[in-house]
Amino acid sequence: MKNILFAFLAAGAATAFGTLNLLPLPQSAEETGGTWTSSGTTIPEAAIRETRDAAIPAEGYRLTVTSDGVSIVAADDAGAFYARKTLDQLLQIDAKGNKVSVPCVKITDQPAYRWRGVLLDEGRHFFGKETVRRLLDRMADYKFNVFHWHLTEDQGWRLDVPGLPELAKRASLRPRSPALGSTLKKVAPHDYRSSAHNTMPYGPFFYTAADLKEIVAYAAERHIQVVPEIELPGHSRAVLGAYPNLCCFPEQITSRMAGDDWGIFKEVLCVGNDDTIKFLEQVLDYVCEIFPSPVIHIGGDECPRVNWEKCPKCQARMKAEGLTKPGELQTWLTRHVADYLAKKGRRIMGWDEILAGGVVPKTAIGQSWRINAKEGAGTDHVSGASGAENGYDIVMSPHTLTYYSYLQGLAEDPFVRTGGSLPLKKAYTFDPAAGFSDAARKHILGGQCCMWSEYLWNDYDLAWRMWPRAFAMAEILWSAPKNRDFTEFSSRAAVHRKRLIKLGCNCAPLE
Numbered sequence: 001m002k003n004i005l006f007a008f009l010a011a012g013a014a015t016a017f018g019t020l021n022l023l024p025l026p027q028s029a030e031e032t033g034g035t036w037t038s039s040g041t042t043i044p045e046a047a048i049r050e051t052r053d054a055a056i057p058a059e060g061y062r063l064t065v066t067s068d069g070v071s072i073v074a075a076d077d078a079g080a081f082y083a084r085k086t087l088d089q090l091l092q093i094d095a096k097g098n099k100v101s102v103p104c105v106k107i108t109d110q111p112a113y114r115w116r117g118v119l120l121d122e123g124r125h126f127f128g129k130e131t132v133r134r135l136l137d138r139m140a141d142y143k144f145n146v147f148h149w150h151l152t153e154d155q156g157w158r159l160d161v162p163g164l165p166e167l168a169k170r171a172s173l174r175p176r177s178p179a180l181g182s183t184l185k186k187v188a189p190h191d192y193r194s195s196a197h198n199t200m201p202y203g204p205f206f207y208t209a210a211d212l213k214e215i216v217a218y219a220a221e222r223h224i225q226v227v228p229e230i231e232l233p234g235h236s237r238a239v240l241g242a243y244p245n246l247c248c249f250p251e252q253i254t255s256r257m258a259g260d261d262w263g264i265f266k267e268v269l270c271v272g273n274d275d276t277i278k279f280l281e282q283v284l285d286y287v288c289e290i291f292p293s294p295v296i297h298i299g300g301d302e303c304p305r306v307n308w309e310k311c312p313k314c315q316a317r318m319k320a321e322g323l324t325k326p327g328e329l330q331t332w333l334t335r336h337v338a339d340y341l342a343k344k345g346r347r348i349m350g351w352d353e354i355l356a357g358g359v360v361p362k363t364a365i366g367q368s369w370r371i372n373a374k375e376g377a378g379t380d381h382v383s384g385a386s387g388a389e390n391g392y393d394i395v396m397s398p399h400t401l402t403y404y405s406y407l408q409g410l411a412e413d414p415f416v417r418t419g420g421s422l423p424l425k426k427a428y429t430f431d432p433a434a435g436f437s438d439a440a441r442k443h444i445l446g447g448q449c450c451m452w453s454e455y456l457w458n459d460y461d462l463a464w465r466m467w468p469r470a471f472a473m474a475e476i477l478w479s480a481p482k483n484r485d486f487t488e489f490s491s492r493a494a495v496h497r498k499r500l501i502k503l504g505c506n507c508a509p510l511e
Contacts, residue, residue: 021495022089024143024475026109034067037101041093048072050080059145059223060110063087065102075110078223082109082143112480113432115395117146117227117448118470120462123153123238124262125453126205127462132215134459138467138505140222142474147219148297148448150229151207154237154259158206159230161286164279166242173203174238174258180457184262190304192263203258212290227349228291230283233269233333234303239279240267246276248311262454266304271329272313281340288344295365296341301351303330327356334360349395355387365445367395369402388440396432396447404469405452408508415461424493424510425486428472449473463506468493 020029038044047069056062056075061083064071070087074080086109090102118139120127136147151158157171178184178194187193207215219226236246238258244250248270259265269276287296305326308314314329321332330353338348338361348354349365366387388394396402400420407413409423432447449470456462471493475481490510500507 020090020103020105021492022086023471023492023496024478025481026086026107027479028106028108030106032066032104032106034104035101036065036067036069036104037099039099041098041100043070043087043091043100043102050074052076057110058114060108061086063105063107063109065090065104067104070102078145079110081140081223083107085141085143088141111143111145111478113444113446113477115146115446115448116144116474116477117148117395117397117446118144118466118473119148119150119397119448119450119452121150121153121451121453121456122158123150123156123231123235123453125456125458126156126158126203127453127459128205129207129211129215131459131462133218134505135462135466136215136219136222136224138470138500139224142470143478144470144474145224146446146448147224147226148229148450149226150231152229152231152235152238152299154235154265155262156203156205156258157238157242159212159283159286160206160208161283162209163282164242167239168204168206169242170256171238171242171258172206173201174260175201175255176260177202178262178454184454186263190264190266190306192261194261197260209290216291225293225295226291227293227295227297228287229297229299230287231299232280232337233271233276233330234264234301235299236269237265237267239269243279246270246273246279248272248307248314252307264302264304266306268303268307270311270313271308271333272311272315272317277336280337284337284341288341288346294346295349296346297349297367298334298337298354299350300330300334300354301369303353305329330354331357331359334364338364352387355390355392358387358390358392362391365393365395367397369397369399369450371398371400388436388443391443393443393445395445396430397450398430399450401427401430402447402449402473403452404449404465405454405456408465408469410509410511413508415455415464422469424469424472424490427469428476428484428486428489430473430476431480432476446477447473448477460506463500464508467500467505467507468497468510471496 050072053073058075059078061074061079063083063086072080072083074083092101155174157167160168176197176199179196179198182194182196184192184194216226240247240253241257244253246269247253247267252267308326308329334354341348347363352366352368355366406420406422409421433441433444494510497507
């Protein structure tokens with residue numbers, strides 16, 4: 001490994017040796033007195049002794065700093081990577097910038113959860129490769145290991161799929177967008193309208209195969225797995241603009257582009273149409289070719305069934321498969337996709353709706369986002385949480401605690417968002433395993449924060465909403481502190497906020 005560059009630490013103020021200011025907290029840390037020092041601004045690789053120990057849990061490490069140098073003992077390459085990230089946070093550079101020092105410590109560390117994720121929605125707004133790379137850099141600094149890439153939506157499709165040219169041409173483009181400062185209202189079932197729109201077309205914006213492979217490789221270098229999301233059968237208005245024949249009633253598609261408003265559209269994929277199945281298989285073939293992730297997210301949330309109730313093809317599919325309710329068409333499709341991807345060695349993942357009825361394969365992973373007050377008394381639990389009790393692996397992202405697109409409760413906030421409020425203090429209360437039985441907890445893979453982009457217009461907005469709340473998520477998923485002290489956490493977060501700002505990251509205040 002090349003000599004470590006310490007731009008991340010150099011961007012922040014030096015800290016007293018008695019206060020390590022690590023974030024996330026390691027499982028065990030002890031200052032042993034004294035420091036290791038070196039001239040220059042790098043630690044010579046010769047001063048770092050790195051070995052492997054199979055007895056250490058996956059992604060775990062032991063970091064020892066003495067006056068003689070640095071020792072890293074890790075379970076695997078990821079553990080060694082995280083040890084070096086911790087070392088980055090311990091480094092201090094003197095005022096003249098010509099001497100580096102590290103407090104002597106003994107740290108034993110490992111993650112509490114194996115799924116430590118961040119979702120970025122590029123369906124509503126497209127951020128591009130540079131923003132994604134910056135996001136991956138910051139994720140790596142704080143030991144996140146899953147990048148959930150939401151690439152398709154009603155308002156935009158971001159993949160150029162070979163053999164389906166209309167996706168890049170039409171589905172990646174919308175005629176207009178809700179205006180900055182507009183509000184969203186529900187005017188009828190499955191019909192939402194913003195109070196104002198701009199008149200500028202948005203797009204076409206999409207990633208080529210080369211772009212996608214570049215990002216996957218960049219993430220892998222940082223031990224981050226990219227999990228792509230292809231929404232089906234709902235949130236598919238962009239697809240239907242490109243290929244109206246995949247809609248139950250093609251005459252409903254009045255614009256050959258993506259949807260131009262936020263909310264939920266009643267026009268969804270026609271599950272009774274064999275062409276729909278062929279289309280999805282062709283898309284998933286491409287996704288599996290590009291993304292090595294063992295998990296493929298298929299969405300599955302907020303799918304209206306009003307068209308399926310009247311569609312002759314959907315009714316014929318129901319009769320042929322012995323289905324009695326339109327909603328069972330989604331379960332049938334989910335099972336079909338699960339079986340198709342299983343033959344490619346992949347597992348499906350979807351929002352908690354896909355687990356309804358408990359009839360999809362147990363290999364499916366549920367992502368719980370909906371609130372149900374009857375579950376987990378006194379906690380913000382989610383409707384999909386029962387999936388863990390039924391033997392499904394679950395990733396927790398209850399919207400009241402993990403949707404960082406919500407406002408932060410700041411006294412002064414220049415950004416507009418309809419929806420809830422999620423201050424940093426509340427975000428720090430999230431516990432992925434709260435309310436579960438001991439048997440169910442083994443199925444809680446972890447959690448993630450979600451950056452939905454209806455009201456995230458650019459990189460500046462994205463960073464403001466994500467940080468400093470992602471500090472809380474990083475600590476919750478890596479450290480899982482049982483007795484949390486928000487005041488103490490805030491003091492460490494303040495140090496890291498200054499570092500991010502000096503790196504050019506638009507980190508919001510902590511209040």
